[in-house]
Amino acid sequence: MTIPTLTSKDAHFDYVLRLGDDALILAQRLGEWCGHAPALETDLSLANIALDLIGQATMFLGYAGELEGKGNDADKLAFHRDVNQFRNCLLVEQPNGDFGRTIARQYIFSTWQYLLYQQLARSTDPRLAEIAAKALKETTYHAELAAEWVVRLGDGTAESHERVKDGFEWCWRFVDELFSVQPLDPSIVTSGVAVDTATLRAAFDSALATTFAEATLPLPKFPRPVLGGRKGHHSEHLGHLLSDMQFLPRAYPDAVW
Template sequence: MSGQEVLFEYLLRLGDNALILGHRLSEWCGHSPALEEDLALSNVALDLIGQTQLWLNLAGEIEGKGRDADKLAYLRDARDFRNLLLVEQPNGNFAATMARQFHFDAWHYLLLRELTGSKDARIAEIAAKGLKEVTYHLERSRDWILRLGDGTEESHRRMQAAIDDLWMYTGEMFESDEVDQAMMREGIGPDLASLHEPWLGLMRSTAEEATLTLPQPGWAQRGGKRGMHSEHLGYILADLQFLQRAYPNATW
Protein backbone atom coordinates (compact mmCIF):
# COMPACT_ATOMS: atom_id res chain seq x y z
CA MET A 1 0.00 0.00 0.00
CA SER A 2 1.22 3.51 -0.79
CA GLY A 3 1.42 6.16 1.93
CA GLN A 4 -1.85 7.72 0.77
CA GLU A 5 -3.60 4.35 0.74
CA VAL A 6 -2.49 3.61 4.30
CA LEU A 7 -3.72 7.01 5.45
CA PHE A 8 -7.05 6.40 3.70
CA GLU A 9 -7.41 3.05 5.53
CA TYR A 10 -6.57 4.68 8.85
CA LEU A 11 -9.15 7.44 8.35
CA LEU A 12 -11.80 4.89 7.37
CA ARG A 13 -11.25 3.15 10.71
CA LEU A 14 -11.71 6.39 12.61
CA GLY A 15 -14.76 7.38 10.58
CA ASP A 16 -16.41 3.95 10.54
CA ASN A 17 -16.19 3.52 14.32
CA ALA A 18 -18.03 6.81 14.76
CA LEU A 19 -20.53 6.05 12.00
CA ILE A 20 -21.53 2.57 13.13
CA LEU A 21 -21.75 3.42 16.83
CA GLY A 22 -23.62 6.64 16.00
CA HIS A 23 -26.09 4.60 13.97
CA ARG A 24 -26.51 2.01 16.73
CA LEU A 25 -27.27 4.75 19.25
CA SER A 26 -29.76 6.40 16.92
CA GLU A 27 -31.74 3.12 16.98
CA TRP A 28 -32.66 3.99 20.56
CA CYS A 29 -34.42 7.18 19.50
CA GLY A 30 -37.98 6.94 20.83
CA HIS A 31 -37.28 3.72 22.76
CA SER A 32 -35.17 4.81 25.73
CA PRO A 33 -36.14 4.10 29.33
CA ALA A 34 -36.67 7.83 30.01
CA LEU A 35 -36.99 11.01 27.98
CA GLU A 36 -33.67 12.34 29.33
CA GLU A 37 -31.91 9.19 28.16
CA ASP A 38 -33.57 9.40 24.78
CA LEU A 39 -32.17 12.91 24.40
CA ALA A 40 -28.77 11.92 25.70
CA LEU A 41 -28.39 8.90 23.41
CA SER A 42 -29.49 10.97 20.41
CA ASN A 43 -27.04 13.73 21.36
CA VAL A 44 -24.14 11.29 21.59
CA ALA A 45 -25.23 9.78 18.26
CA LEU A 46 -25.28 13.27 16.75
CA ASP A 47 -21.76 14.04 17.97
CA LEU A 48 -20.51 10.77 16.49
CA ILE A 49 -22.21 11.34 13.14
CA GLY A 50 -20.69 14.84 13.08
CA GLN A 51 -17.25 13.34 13.70
CA THR A 52 -17.95 10.77 10.98
CA GLN A 53 -18.45 13.55 8.45
CA LEU A 54 -15.12 15.11 9.36
CA TRP A 55 -13.18 11.82 9.20
CA LEU A 56 -14.82 10.42 6.08
CA ASN A 57 -14.69 13.68 4.15
CA LEU A 58 -10.96 13.80 4.84
CA ALA A 59 -10.65 10.12 3.86
CA GLY A 60 -12.39 10.85 0.55
CA GLU A 61 -10.12 13.81 -0.07
CA ILE A 62 -7.02 11.68 0.55
CA GLU A 63 -8.35 8.93 -1.68
CA GLY A 64 -8.88 11.45 -4.48
CA LYS A 65 -11.58 9.51 -6.32
CA GLY A 66 -14.38 11.98 -5.76
CA ARG A 67 -15.98 10.15 -2.83
CA ASP A 68 -17.24 12.30 0.06
CA ALA A 69 -18.51 11.23 3.49
CA ASP A 70 -21.98 10.43 2.15
CA LYS A 71 -20.70 8.24 -0.67
CA LEU A 72 -18.38 6.40 1.71
CA ALA A 73 -21.14 5.87 4.27
CA TYR A 74 -23.93 4.89 1.92
CA LEU A 75 -22.26 3.09 -0.95
CA ARG A 76 -19.71 0.69 0.51
CA ASP A 77 -20.39 -2.95 1.29
CA ALA A 78 -19.75 -4.65 4.62
CA ARG A 79 -16.32 -5.97 3.65
CA ASP A 80 -15.15 -2.40 2.99
CA PHE A 81 -16.09 -1.16 6.48
CA ARG A 82 -13.21 -0.81 8.93
CA ASN A 83 -14.95 -0.36 12.29
CA LEU A 84 -14.19 -2.36 15.41
CA LEU A 85 -16.42 -5.36 16.12
CA LEU A 86 -17.36 -3.77 19.45
CA VAL A 87 -19.32 -0.89 17.95
CA GLU A 88 -21.48 -3.09 15.70
CA GLN A 89 -22.69 -5.27 18.58
CA PRO A 90 -26.47 -5.07 19.08
CA ASN A 91 -27.94 -2.57 21.54
CA GLY A 92 -29.40 -5.35 23.73
CA ASN A 93 -30.82 -3.92 26.94
CA PHE A 94 -29.90 -0.49 28.31
CA ALA A 95 -27.07 -1.96 30.41
CA ALA A 96 -25.55 -3.62 27.33
CA THR A 97 -25.71 -0.34 25.40
CA MET A 98 -24.05 1.59 28.22
CA ALA A 99 -21.36 -1.06 28.77
CA ARG A 100 -20.52 -1.00 25.05
CA GLN A 101 -20.45 2.79 25.22
CA PHE A 102 -18.16 2.93 28.24
CA HIS A 103 -15.67 0.47 26.78
CA PHE A 104 -15.57 2.46 23.56
CA ASP A 105 -15.66 5.96 25.10
CA ALA A 106 -12.65 5.31 27.34
CA TRP A 107 -10.63 4.02 24.37
CA HIS A 108 -11.92 6.75 22.07
CA TYR A 109 -10.97 9.41 24.60
CA LEU A 110 -7.42 8.06 24.96
CA LEU A 111 -7.00 7.67 21.20
CA LEU A 112 -8.24 11.17 20.34
CA ARG A 113 -6.07 12.65 23.07
CA GLU A 114 -3.04 11.09 21.39
CA LEU A 115 -4.21 12.14 17.93
CA THR A 116 -4.36 15.81 18.98
CA GLY A 117 -0.54 15.57 18.76
CA SER A 118 -0.58 13.96 15.30
CA LYS A 119 1.95 15.21 12.77
CA ASP A 120 -0.92 15.42 10.30
CA ALA A 121 -2.48 18.79 11.18
CA ARG A 122 -5.86 17.85 9.68
CA ILE A 123 -6.08 14.78 11.92
CA ALA A 124 -4.95 16.74 15.00
CA GLU A 125 -7.63 19.34 14.35
CA ILE A 126 -10.50 16.84 14.04
CA ALA A 127 -9.25 14.96 17.12
CA ALA A 128 -9.16 18.17 19.20
CA LYS A 129 -12.74 18.92 18.20
CA GLY A 130 -13.95 15.38 18.90
CA LEU A 131 -12.11 15.06 22.20
CA LYS A 132 -14.21 17.79 23.81
CA GLU A 133 -17.38 15.92 22.89
CA VAL A 134 -16.10 12.49 23.83
CA THR A 135 -15.16 13.77 27.29
CA TYR A 136 -18.87 14.20 28.03
CA HIS A 137 -19.71 10.84 26.49
CA LEU A 138 -17.23 9.16 28.81
CA GLU A 139 -18.45 10.96 31.92
CA ARG A 140 -21.99 9.90 31.19
CA SER A 141 -21.33 6.26 30.27
CA ARG A 142 -19.16 5.85 33.37
CA ASP A 143 -21.96 7.25 35.54
CA TRP A 144 -24.28 4.57 34.19
CA ILE A 145 -21.83 1.76 34.92
CA LEU A 146 -21.74 2.95 38.54
CA ARG A 147 -25.46 3.45 38.84
CA LEU A 148 -26.47 0.12 37.34
CA GLY A 149 -23.56 -1.90 38.73
CA ASP A 150 -24.07 -0.59 42.25
CA GLY A 151 -27.86 -0.42 41.85
CA THR A 152 -30.47 -3.12 42.34
CA GLU A 153 -29.80 -6.83 42.17
CA GLU A 154 -31.37 -6.90 38.72
CA SER A 155 -29.43 -3.92 37.33
CA HIS A 156 -26.19 -5.35 38.75
CA ARG A 157 -26.86 -8.73 37.14
CA ARG A 158 -27.55 -7.15 33.76
CA MET A 159 -24.51 -4.88 33.84
CA GLN A 160 -22.23 -7.72 34.88
CA ALA A 161 -23.63 -9.89 32.07
CA ALA A 162 -23.11 -7.06 29.57
CA ILE A 163 -19.47 -6.61 30.55
CA ASP A 164 -18.86 -10.37 30.44
CA ASP A 165 -20.41 -10.58 26.96
CA LEU A 166 -18.58 -7.59 25.46
CA TRP A 167 -15.16 -8.16 26.94
CA MET A 168 -13.89 -10.33 24.08
CA TYR A 169 -14.50 -7.46 21.64
CA THR A 170 -12.23 -5.04 23.50
CA GLY A 171 -8.88 -6.71 22.72
CA GLU A 172 -8.99 -5.59 19.08
CA MET A 173 -8.80 -1.93 20.17
CA PHE A 174 -5.21 -2.31 21.37
CA GLU A 175 -3.73 -4.47 18.59
CA SER A 176 -1.64 -2.75 15.94
CA ASP A 177 -1.50 -4.13 12.43
CA GLU A 178 0.63 -2.88 9.52
CA VAL A 179 -1.62 0.17 9.00
CA ASP A 180 -1.34 1.25 12.65
CA GLN A 181 2.39 0.59 12.62
CA ALA A 182 2.92 2.66 9.48
CA MET A 183 0.97 5.54 11.04
CA MET A 184 3.01 5.21 14.22
CA ARG A 185 6.30 5.38 12.31
CA GLU A 186 5.20 8.58 10.61
CA GLY A 187 4.08 10.19 13.86
CA ILE A 188 0.48 10.30 12.65
CA GLY A 189 -1.09 7.83 15.08
CA PRO A 190 -0.18 6.46 18.52
CA ASP A 191 1.00 3.01 19.55
CA LEU A 192 -2.35 1.40 20.32
CA ALA A 193 -0.77 -0.92 22.88
CA SER A 194 0.18 2.15 24.95
CA LEU A 195 -3.51 2.93 25.46
CA HIS A 196 -4.16 -0.40 27.12
CA GLU A 197 -2.85 0.32 30.62
CA PRO A 198 -4.65 3.65 31.13
CA TRP A 199 -7.81 2.09 29.68
CA LEU A 200 -7.57 -0.91 31.95
CA GLY A 201 -6.91 1.37 34.92
CA LEU A 202 -10.16 3.22 34.34
CA MET A 203 -12.01 -0.09 33.82
CA ARG A 204 -10.64 -1.46 37.09
CA SER A 205 -11.38 1.58 39.26
CA THR A 206 -14.86 1.92 37.76
CA ALA A 207 -15.66 -1.78 38.18
CA GLU A 208 -14.53 -1.65 41.78
CA GLU A 209 -16.67 1.36 42.58
CA ALA A 210 -19.60 -0.24 40.75
CA THR A 211 -19.18 -3.58 42.64
CA LEU A 212 -18.58 -5.34 39.31
CA THR A 213 -15.96 -7.91 38.37
CA LEU A 214 -13.83 -7.51 35.27
CA PRO A 215 -13.51 -10.68 33.21
CA GLN A 216 -10.17 -12.46 33.07
CA PRO A 217 -8.04 -11.72 30.02
CA GLY A 218 -8.93 -14.25 27.37
CA TRP A 219 -9.34 -14.91 23.70
CA ALA A 220 -10.14 -11.76 21.71
CA GLN A 221 -12.41 -11.48 18.68
CA ARG A 222 -10.73 -9.55 15.93
CA GLY A 223 -11.15 -8.68 12.28
CA GLY A 224 -13.27 -5.53 12.09
CA LYS A 225 -10.36 -3.32 11.14
CA ARG A 226 -9.66 -5.56 8.12
CA GLY A 227 -13.28 -5.80 7.03
CA MET A 228 -14.10 -9.17 8.63
CA HIS A 229 -17.32 -8.39 10.49
CA SER A 230 -19.97 -10.15 12.51
CA GLU A 231 -23.33 -10.78 10.86
CA HIS A 232 -24.69 -7.68 12.61
CA LEU A 233 -23.00 -5.19 10.28
CA GLY A 234 -24.98 -6.38 7.25
CA TYR A 235 -28.25 -5.67 9.03
CA ILE A 236 -27.01 -2.24 10.10
CA LEU A 237 -26.08 -1.39 6.51
CA ALA A 238 -29.39 -2.67 5.18
CA ASP A 239 -31.06 -0.07 7.37
CA LEU A 240 -28.48 2.72 7.05
CA GLN A 241 -28.04 2.48 3.29
CA PHE A 242 -31.54 1.53 2.15
CA LEU A 243 -32.58 4.94 0.90
CA GLN A 244 -29.48 5.63 -1.19
CA ARG A 245 -29.50 2.10 -2.60
CA ALA A 246 -33.19 2.19 -3.50
CA TYR A 247 -33.23 5.80 -4.73
CA PRO A 248 -29.66 6.60 -5.83
CA ASN A 249 -28.63 10.23 -5.31
CA ALA A 250 -31.86 11.09 -3.48
CA THR A 251 -31.56 14.37 -1.56
CA TRP A 252 -33.85 16.52 0.54
Protein backbone atom coordinates in the same frame (compact mmCIF):
# COMPACT_ATOMS: atom_id res chain seq x y z
CA MET B 1 -0.88 20.96 3.45
CA THR B 2 1.94 18.40 3.41
CA ILE B 3 1.17 14.85 4.31
CA PRO B 4 4.02 13.16 6.18
CA THR B 5 6.02 11.22 3.61
CA LEU B 6 6.82 8.01 5.51
CA THR B 7 3.25 6.89 5.34
CA SER B 8 1.93 5.02 2.39
CA LYS B 9 -1.17 6.62 0.96
CA ASP B 10 -3.30 3.49 1.27
CA ALA B 11 -2.47 2.99 4.94
CA HIS B 12 -3.28 6.61 5.62
CA PHE B 13 -6.66 6.31 3.90
CA ASP B 14 -7.38 3.05 5.67
CA TYR B 15 -6.55 4.55 9.05
CA VAL B 16 -8.83 7.56 8.60
CA LEU B 17 -11.56 5.22 7.40
CA ARG B 18 -11.28 3.30 10.69
CA LEU B 19 -11.77 6.45 12.71
CA GLY B 20 -14.78 7.47 10.66
CA ASP B 21 -16.36 4.00 10.52
CA ASP B 22 -16.08 3.47 14.30
CA ALA B 23 -18.01 6.69 14.87
CA LEU B 24 -20.52 6.13 12.08
CA ILE B 25 -21.50 2.56 12.97
CA LEU B 26 -21.83 3.25 16.68
CA ALA B 27 -23.95 6.32 15.88
CA GLN B 28 -26.28 4.16 13.80
CA ARG B 29 -26.56 1.61 16.62
CA LEU B 30 -27.29 4.31 19.20
CA GLY B 31 -29.89 5.81 16.91
CA GLU B 32 -31.86 2.57 17.26
CA TRP B 33 -32.54 3.56 20.88
CA CYS B 34 -34.25 6.78 19.84
CA GLY B 35 -37.78 6.64 21.31
CA HIS B 36 -37.05 3.29 23.02
CA ALA B 37 -34.63 4.12 25.85
CA PRO B 38 -35.70 3.37 29.45
CA ALA B 39 -36.22 7.05 30.36
CA LEU B 40 -36.40 10.40 28.60
CA GLU B 41 -33.02 11.38 30.03
CA THR B 42 -31.30 8.32 28.57
CA ASP B 43 -33.17 8.69 25.28
CA LEU B 44 -31.82 12.23 24.94
CA SER B 45 -28.35 11.20 25.99
CA LEU B 46 -27.98 8.31 23.57
CA ALA B 47 -29.40 10.35 20.67
CA ASN B 48 -27.06 13.25 21.45
CA ILE B 49 -24.04 10.97 21.64
CA ALA B 50 -25.09 9.50 18.29
CA LEU B 51 -25.33 12.99 16.82
CA ASP B 52 -21.84 13.93 18.01
CA LEU B 53 -20.50 10.70 16.52
CA ILE B 54 -22.19 11.38 13.18
CA GLY B 55 -20.50 14.79 13.14
CA GLN B 56 -17.14 13.19 13.85
CA ALA B 57 -17.75 10.51 11.21
CA THR B 58 -18.57 13.22 8.65
CA MET B 59 -15.27 14.98 9.29
CA PHE B 60 -13.18 11.80 9.21
CA LEU B 61 -14.90 10.29 6.17
CA GLY B 62 -14.78 13.62 4.31
CA TYR B 63 -11.04 13.67 4.86
CA ALA B 64 -10.73 9.97 3.93
CA GLY B 65 -12.42 10.77 0.63
CA GLU B 66 -9.85 13.47 -0.07
CA LEU B 67 -6.99 11.08 0.71
CA GLU B 68 -8.50 8.42 -1.52
CA GLY B 69 -8.68 10.90 -4.40
CA LYS B 70 -11.56 9.26 -6.24
CA GLY B 71 -14.07 12.03 -5.74
CA ASN B 72 -15.94 10.32 -2.90
CA ASP B 73 -17.38 12.54 -0.19
CA ALA B 74 -18.43 11.45 3.31
CA ASP B 75 -21.92 10.46 2.18
CA LYS B 76 -20.60 8.38 -0.69
CA LEU B 77 -18.26 6.50 1.63
CA ALA B 78 -20.96 5.99 4.25
CA PHE B 79 -23.74 4.86 1.94
CA HIS B 80 -22.04 3.23 -1.04
CA ARG B 81 -19.57 0.79 0.42
CA ASP B 82 -20.33 -2.85 1.05
CA VAL B 83 -19.81 -4.61 4.35
CA ASN B 84 -16.28 -5.91 3.70
CA GLN B 85 -15.08 -2.38 2.87
CA PHE B 86 -15.91 -1.12 6.36
CA ARG B 87 -12.99 -0.81 8.78
CA ASN B 88 -14.81 -0.31 12.08
CA CYS B 89 -14.00 -2.42 15.13
CA LEU B 90 -16.35 -5.31 15.91
CA LEU B 91 -17.49 -3.78 19.20
CA VAL B 92 -19.48 -0.95 17.60
CA GLU B 93 -21.48 -3.15 15.23
CA GLN B 94 -22.80 -5.45 17.98
CA PRO B 95 -26.55 -5.33 18.55
CA ASN B 96 -27.66 -3.05 21.37
CA GLY B 97 -28.94 -5.84 23.61
CA ASP B 98 -30.51 -4.43 26.75
CA PHE B 99 -29.65 -1.05 28.27
CA GLY B 100 -26.96 -2.70 30.44
CA ARG B 101 -25.13 -4.02 27.40
CA THR B 102 -25.46 -0.71 25.57
CA ILE B 103 -23.95 1.14 28.54
CA ALA B 104 -21.13 -1.43 28.83
CA ARG B 105 -20.33 -0.97 25.12
CA GLN B 106 -20.50 2.81 25.44
CA TYR B 107 -18.23 2.83 28.46
CA ILE B 108 -15.60 0.68 26.74
CA PHE B 109 -15.79 2.64 23.49
CA SER B 110 -15.90 6.19 24.89
CA THR B 111 -13.16 5.55 27.45
CA TRP B 112 -10.97 4.18 24.67
CA GLN B 113 -11.92 6.92 22.20
CA TYR B 114 -11.19 9.61 24.78
CA LEU B 115 -7.65 8.26 25.28
CA LEU B 116 -7.24 7.87 21.51
CA TYR B 117 -8.32 11.44 20.69
CA GLN B 118 -6.04 12.85 23.38
CA GLN B 119 -3.09 11.34 21.51
CA LEU B 120 -4.47 11.92 18.03
CA ALA B 121 -4.75 15.64 18.82
CA ARG B 122 -0.92 15.57 18.62
CA SER B 123 -0.78 13.70 15.29
CA THR B 124 1.75 14.86 12.71
CA ASP B 125 -1.18 15.01 10.30
CA PRO B 126 -2.68 18.44 11.11
CA ARG B 127 -6.12 17.53 9.77
CA LEU B 128 -6.41 14.54 12.09
CA ALA B 129 -5.04 16.61 14.96
CA GLU B 130 -7.66 19.34 14.62
CA ILE B 131 -10.58 16.93 14.20
CA ALA B 132 -9.41 15.00 17.28
CA ALA B 133 -9.01 18.18 19.35
CA LYS B 134 -12.56 19.19 18.50
CA ALA B 135 -14.06 15.71 18.98
CA LEU B 136 -12.25 15.20 22.29
CA LYS B 137 -14.47 17.80 23.95
CA GLU B 138 -17.57 15.87 22.94
CA THR B 139 -16.13 12.48 23.84
CA THR B 140 -15.31 13.77 27.33
CA TYR B 141 -19.05 14.07 27.94
CA HIS B 142 -19.74 10.61 26.48
CA ALA B 143 -17.11 8.91 28.66
CA GLU B 144 -18.37 10.68 31.79
CA LEU B 145 -21.98 9.82 31.13
CA ALA B 146 -21.18 6.17 30.44
CA ALA B 147 -19.05 5.91 33.60
CA GLU B 148 -21.85 7.40 35.70
CA TRP B 149 -24.33 4.89 34.30
CA VAL B 150 -21.96 1.95 34.90
CA VAL B 151 -21.89 3.01 38.56
CA ARG B 152 -25.66 3.59 38.74
CA LEU B 153 -26.40 0.18 37.27
CA GLY B 154 -23.57 -1.74 38.93
CA ASP B 155 -24.22 -0.27 42.37
CA GLY B 156 -28.00 -0.21 41.83
CA THR B 157 -30.41 -3.12 42.21
CA ALA B 158 -29.49 -6.80 42.02
CA GLU B 159 -31.15 -6.85 38.58
CA SER B 160 -29.30 -3.82 37.19
CA HIS B 161 -26.02 -5.16 38.61
CA GLU B 162 -26.47 -8.48 36.80
CA ARG B 163 -27.49 -6.80 33.55
CA VAL B 164 -24.51 -4.47 33.29
CA LYS B 165 -22.17 -7.28 34.40
CA ASP B 166 -23.56 -9.51 31.63
CA GLY B 167 -23.18 -6.57 29.25
CA PHE B 168 -19.48 -6.26 29.99
CA GLU B 169 -19.00 -10.02 29.69
CA TRP B 170 -20.57 -9.93 26.23
CA CYS B 171 -18.53 -6.95 25.07
CA TRP B 172 -15.25 -8.04 26.56
CA ARG B 173 -14.19 -10.31 23.67
CA PHE B 174 -14.06 -7.21 21.42
CA VAL B 175 -11.77 -5.14 23.65
CA ASP B 176 -8.40 -6.46 22.41
CA GLU B 177 -9.14 -5.28 18.88
CA LEU B 178 -9.24 -1.68 20.10
CA PHE B 179 -5.62 -1.85 21.20
CA SER B 180 -4.08 -3.09 17.98
CA VAL B 181 -3.20 -1.14 14.83
CA GLN B 182 -2.89 -4.37 12.84
CA PRO B 183 -2.89 -4.95 9.93
CA LEU B 184 -1.71 -1.47 8.94
CA ASP B 185 1.72 -0.60 7.66
CA PRO B 186 3.73 0.24 10.86
CA SER B 187 4.98 3.40 9.15
CA ILE B 188 1.58 4.96 9.86
CA VAL B 189 2.56 4.92 13.55
CA THR B 190 6.28 5.65 13.27
CA SER B 191 5.57 8.72 11.14
CA GLY B 192 3.35 10.02 13.94
CA VAL B 193 0.15 10.05 11.88
CA ALA B 194 -1.62 7.28 13.77
CA VAL B 195 -1.77 6.52 17.46
CA ASP B 196 -0.22 3.25 18.60
CA THR B 197 -3.30 2.16 20.51
CA ALA B 198 -1.34 -0.51 22.41
CA THR B 199 0.13 2.35 24.45
CA LEU B 200 -3.37 3.32 25.65
CA ARG B 201 -4.06 0.01 27.35
CA ALA B 202 -2.56 0.82 30.77
CA ALA B 203 -4.60 4.03 31.11
CA PHE B 204 -7.73 2.21 29.93
CA ASP B 205 -7.28 -0.61 32.45
CA SER B 206 -6.68 1.89 35.21
CA ALA B 207 -9.84 3.93 34.38
CA LEU B 208 -11.83 0.71 34.20
CA ALA B 209 -10.55 -0.52 37.57
CA THR B 210 -11.58 2.77 39.22
CA THR B 211 -15.09 2.74 37.72
CA PHE B 212 -15.61 -0.95 38.44
CA ALA B 213 -14.59 -0.54 42.07
CA GLU B 214 -17.13 2.27 42.46
CA ALA B 215 -19.75 0.22 40.63
CA THR B 216 -19.06 -2.87 42.79
CA LEU B 217 -18.54 -4.86 39.59
CA PRO B 218 -16.08 -7.75 39.24
CA LEU B 219 -13.51 -7.30 36.47
CA PRO B 220 -14.62 -9.36 33.46
CA LYS B 221 -12.83 -12.62 32.83
CA PHE B 222 -10.97 -12.43 29.59
CA PRO B 223 -12.58 -14.64 26.92
CA ARG B 224 -10.83 -15.51 23.69
CA PRO B 225 -10.62 -12.19 21.82
CA VAL B 226 -12.32 -11.81 18.45
CA LEU B 227 -10.64 -9.63 15.83
CA GLY B 228 -11.14 -8.89 12.17
CA GLY B 229 -13.13 -5.68 11.80
CA ARG B 230 -10.07 -3.68 10.75
CA LYS B 231 -9.55 -6.12 7.85
CA GLY B 232 -13.19 -5.99 6.81
CA HIS B 233 -14.06 -9.35 8.39
CA HIS B 234 -17.26 -8.45 10.17
CA SER B 235 -19.93 -10.24 12.14
CA GLU B 236 -23.26 -10.95 10.47
CA HIS B 237 -24.70 -7.95 12.29
CA LEU B 238 -22.99 -5.26 10.23
CA GLY B 239 -24.65 -6.29 6.97
CA HIS B 240 -28.09 -5.99 8.55
CA LEU B 241 -27.18 -2.63 10.02
CA LEU B 242 -26.03 -1.37 6.61
CA SER B 243 -29.14 -2.63 4.84
CA ASP B 244 -31.12 -0.35 7.14
CA MET B 245 -28.72 2.61 7.11
CA GLN B 246 -27.99 2.55 3.39
CA PHE B 247 -31.43 1.73 2.06
CA LEU B 248 -32.63 5.18 1.09
CA PRO B 249 -29.53 6.54 -0.69
CA ARG B 250 -29.17 3.23 -2.54
CA ALA B 251 -32.82 2.98 -3.60
CA TYR B 252 -32.95 6.68 -4.55
CA PRO B 253 -29.37 7.60 -5.45
CA ASP B 254 -30.13 11.21 -6.37
CA ALA B 255 -32.42 11.94 -3.44
CA VAL B 256 -31.82 15.30 -1.77
CA TRP B 257 -33.38 16.93 1.30
